[in-house]
Amino acid sequence: MAPGPQSPRCSWRSPWSALTLLLLVCTGVVTSLRDARVEIPRAVLRYKDATLRCVYDMEGEELYSIKWYKGQQEFFRFTPKETPSAKVFHIEGIDVMKERSDARKVTLRHVDHSAAGRYACEVSADRPSFTTSMVEGRLNVVEVPRHPPNILGLKSRYQLGEYLRANCTTEPSHPPANLTIYINGNQYVGRERVSHFKTRPDEEKRQRPVVGVSIKLLAEHFGPDNKLKIRCLATIYDVYNKVDERSVELRSSYLVPPNVLETNQPPNEPYDQDMYDDGKRGRYPGGEVT
Numbered sequence: 001m002a003p004g005p006q007s008p009r010c011s012w013r014s015p016w017s018a019l020t021l022l023l024l025v026c027t028g029v030v031t032s033l034r035d036a037r038v039e040i041p042r043a044v045l046r047y048k049d050a051t052l053r054c055v056y057d058m059e060g061e062e063l064y065s066i067k068w069y070k071g072q073q074e075f076f077r078f079t080p081k082e083t084p085s086a087k088v089f090h091i092e093g094i095d096v097m098k099e100r101s102d103a104r105k106v107t108l109r110h111v112d113h114s115a116a117g118r119y120a121c122e123v124s125a126d127r128p129s130f131t132t133s134m135v136e137g138r139l140n141v142v143e144v145p146r147h148p149p150n151i152l153g154l155k156s157r158y159q160l161g162e163y164l165r166a167n168c169t170t171e172p173s174h175p176p177a178n179l180t181i182y183i184n185g186n187q188y189v190g191r192e193r194v195s196h197f198k199t200r201p202d203e204e205k206r207q208r209p210v211v212g213v214s215i216k217l218l219a220e221h222f223g224p225d226n227k228l229k230i231r232c233l234a235t236i237y238d239v240y241n242k243v244d245e246r247s248v249e250l251r252s253s254y255l256v257p258p259n260v261l262e263t264n265q266p267p268n269e270p271y272d273q274d275m276y277d278d279g280k281r282g283r284y285p286g287g288e289v290t
């Protein structure tokens, strides 16, 4: 049972003997291509070219072939000892740029949504070992919104105890942008039921995200300048990052002593249209939100 030096098994009984055995015995089997990996961009903009890399160390062995697969289908093979070395197999939605593809990388021209998915690279060493290693990763194809995010439904002034209700949305995109709302710099986590949804994908797979805010306004929400800042951040992976930032004010009648307020306008009087934020881009009241 005891794993001595004469019984070359890969045992984990003692970390040291296991390590020694691994180095002495196992490495002969697994040395090559040990650290093979793919470097695939997490997200690529639609219609841009995408370069997928296969990173490996032959550790003295000769390369026999590199094969690239999308899902189960092989679409590119590089065999250095054959002429031509590079072969392209046509599959739907992928256009390989042969002049920018070799033993280390494959470049796809003008990727569309159909190019998104799982990609695998298979590295094979030549004789005598024929060691093969397969590594894979995912490519996302992104179409960003045409405009920055937009906060809708804000009034320019509020009174204490009133609810601030607003929505943030972006133009449709694929995938829909992640929207995060900040109130005075702190991430807003809605406890009340507020809208948070995506529209159905259109024919280009684009969806519009909407996130709602509903806050009962207290004095603590307003700084010394009687303002509250609301910010909406829209992100898509690491390829898109835009914000809309607004500030709203406490109604000036709240800044005067209560006895004067009594004789002033009643707090519940309906607001005039010009009390509303003009929406900057002229899109309030936002008929676009569906």
Ligand SMILES: *[C@@H]1O[C@H](CO)[C@@H](O)[C@H](O)[C@H]1NC(C)=O
Pocket: 152, 153, 154, 165, 166, 167, 195, 210, 212, 289, 290
């Ligand atoms: C936010 O969006 C929802 C759903 O479209 C809508 O019912 C609500 O009125 C909107 N709120 C504001 C303040 O615009």
Ligand SMILES: *[C@@H]1O[C@H](CO)[C@@H](O)[C@H](O)[C@H]1NC(C)=O
Pocket: 175, 176, 177, 178, 235, 236, 237, 238
């Ligand atoms: C949105 O956020 C989630 C959680 O952080 C993340 O897993 C996902 O990849 C993000 N999606 C996009 C499109 O950025």
